[in-house]
Amino acid sequence: MVATGHPLAAAAAQAQLRQGGSAVDAAIAADAVLGVVEPMATGVGGDLLAMLVPLGQAPLAYNGTGRAPQALTANLVEALPQRRIPERHPLSVTTPGVVQGWWDLHQRFGKCPWAQLFDDAVQAASQGFTVAPVAAREWALFQPVIALDAASAALYRADAPPRAGERFDNPALARLLQAVAAQGPQAFYAGAIPAACAAAVQAAGGVLAAADFRAHQGNFCTPVSTSFRGATIYECPPNTHGVAVLHALAAMQDQAIDMASAATQVALVQAMEAAMAHAQQTVADPAGNTVCTTVVDANGLAISLMSSVFKRFGSGIGVAEGGFVLQNRGHGFSQPGHINGPAPGKRPYHTVVPGAATRDGQFLGVFGVVGGAMQPQGQVQLLCRMLAGGEAPQPAMDQPRWRLEGGRVLAVEAGMPPAITAALRAQGYREPSGEGELGGRSDFGGAQCIWRLADGQLCGASDHRKDGLALAV
Numbered sequence: 020m021v022a023t024g025h026p027l028a029a030a031a032a033q034a035q036l037r038q039g040g041s042a043v044d045a046a047i048a049a050d051a052v053l054g055v056v057e058p059m060a061t062g063v064g065g066d067l068l069a070m071l072v073p074l075g076q077a078p079l080a081y082n083g084t085g086r087a088p089q090a091l092t093a094n095l096v097e098a099l100p101q102r103r104i105p106e107r108h109p110l111s112v113t114t115p116g117v118v119q120g121w122w123d124l125h126q127r128f129g130k131c132p133w134a135q136l137f138d139d140a141v142q143a144a145s146q147g148f149t150v151a152p153v154a155a156r157e158w159a160l161f162q163p164v165i166a167l168d169a170a171s172a173a174l175y176r177a178d179a180p181p182r183a184g185e186r187f188d189n190p191a192l193a194r195l196l197q198a199v200a201a202q203g204p205q206a207f208y209a210g211a212i213p214a215a216c217a218a219a220v221q222a223a224g225g226v227l228a229a230a231d232f233r234a235h236q237g238n239f240c241t242p243v244s245t246s247f248r249g250a251t252i253y254e255c256p257p258n259t260h261g262v263a264v265l266h267a268l269a270a271m272q273d274q275a276i277d278m279a280s281a282a283t284q285v286a287l288v289q290a291m292e293a294a295m296a297h298a299q300q301t302v303a304d305p306a307g308n309t310v311c312t313t314v315v316d317a318n319g320l321a322i323s324l325m326s327s328v329f330k331r332f333g334s335g336i337g338v339a340e341g342g343f344v345l346q347n348r349g350h351g352f353s354q355p356g357h358i359n360g361p362a363p364g365k366r367p368y369h370t371v372v373p374g375a376a377t378r379d380g381q382f383l384g385v386f387g388v389v390g391g392a393m394q395p396q397g398q399v400q401l402l403c404r405m406l407a408g409g410e411a412p413q414p415a416m417d418q419p420r421w422r423l424e425g426g427r428v429l430a431v432e433a434g435m436p437p438a439i440t441a442a443l444r445a446q447g448y449r450e451p452s453g454e455g456e457l458g459g460r461s462d463f464g465g466a467q468c469i470w471r472l473a474d475g476q477l478c479g480a481s482d483h484r485k486d487g488l489a490l491a492v
Contacts, residue, residue, distance in 0.1 A: 031052045112347060144190070150186070164331065247402065
């Protein structure tokens with residue numbers, strides 16, 4: 020089973036599974052395609068995290084997040100307004116981790132030849148693809164970001180962003196992916212690409228250097244977990260805010276949960292608010308955009324793989340030679356002196372949190388919800404519906420959601436029962452009014468999930484808020 024955010028990505032994953040590939044092979048193939056067809060959300064200029072559940076083994080996390088440039092000192096940030104790195108500032112660029120992440124995951128869990136994984140992505144980039152509706156909407160909404168940078172403006176057609184149904188190609192990205200397929204990660208972390216990235220960032224006033232690419236490495240690590248309603252939930256440890264999911268679920272563990280009840284929803288928002296506040300103090304300050312692919316293969320290996328350039332179109336700084344935009348994860352750093360304050364070679368607070376669940380030591384599900392600060396909030400709402408409410412994955416995913424924007428600001432999605440909305444407003448949670456780039460057009464996330472049912476069959480679900488689907492293989 021595969022569930023991911025775009026039909027071409029789903030087809031790429033399906034092809035790998037049909038050829039005997041592992042869930043990791045399928046997830047990498049899908050993720051490479053997503054970087055072509057959703058450039059505002061992900062790409063080789065971003066980061067990667069994954070949660071894996073090998074058959075008969077304990078879940079395992081992979082952290083492929085990049086580090087701050089070695090030249091990013093606290094003094095540089097002290098001189099900025101509010102002593103913070105702004106969202107689109109050239110100092111926000113951190114070293115990309117996606118390509119190395121693909122390689123590390125494939126080295127450990129891959130079955131298909133490495134080069135084979137990129138065929139669909141190369142084809143989409145070189146021959147073009149039809150722009151999907153959600154991607155087209157976000158492309159137009161964030162046109163001002165790419166318009167500010169000459170390379171991004173030319174690469175992503177800032178003068179006329181592609182509309183839904185129009186064709187778009189990216190020959191430079193196709194050439195880069197072909198090089199990665201032939202040479203491995205060195206095609207990205209050595210030679211012309213790091214030099215081009217450094218030149219683009221430094222020309223804008225940033226400090227990313229080619230040496231930062233040579234120093235990059237990801238790592239496998241032990242997930243953090245908690246028990247909830249007969250299942251064990253696994254999240255990536257800090258530098259991500261996956262701990263916020265666990266804290267909120269732990270707060271609700273002994274409470275009555277009825278997702279149709281206003282009292283439950285109020286309690287859930289309050290638990291989530293406390294969990295996010297704890298994460299902001301102990302990890303950092305959240306926001307962003309991401310993609311998610313979940314796969315389970317014939318041998319029982321399951322993965323939730325998520326990649327991201329953080330904010331839509333990341334830093335906005337394009338790399339013409341490679342056909343991609345660089346991420347802006349450095350915005351996730353807090354002020355100097357905070358536990359999450361900036362430092363050379365340090366990983367910033369990260370919003371990407373792929374998750375997994377087991378029951379009695381056996382695989383139950385892999386899942387993820389894209390959308391920056393929405394990621395832990397969406398997971399908690401989805402898990403409460405499935406584990407406490409007994410809802411099936413797709414109906415649970417289709418229900419309206421709420422999103423804490425910070426400072427007692429709570430967005431409520433259209434379709435929420437009026438009684439629940441009224442109860443939340445009565446608790447002092449006000450509607451958003453122009454906060455941030457979305458300006459009240461709150462992102463309620465896009466979930467992907469594969470769940471094992473009581474009879475052993477797999478059930479895939481893909482969020483209608485994205486362009487994707489779930490496919491059985």
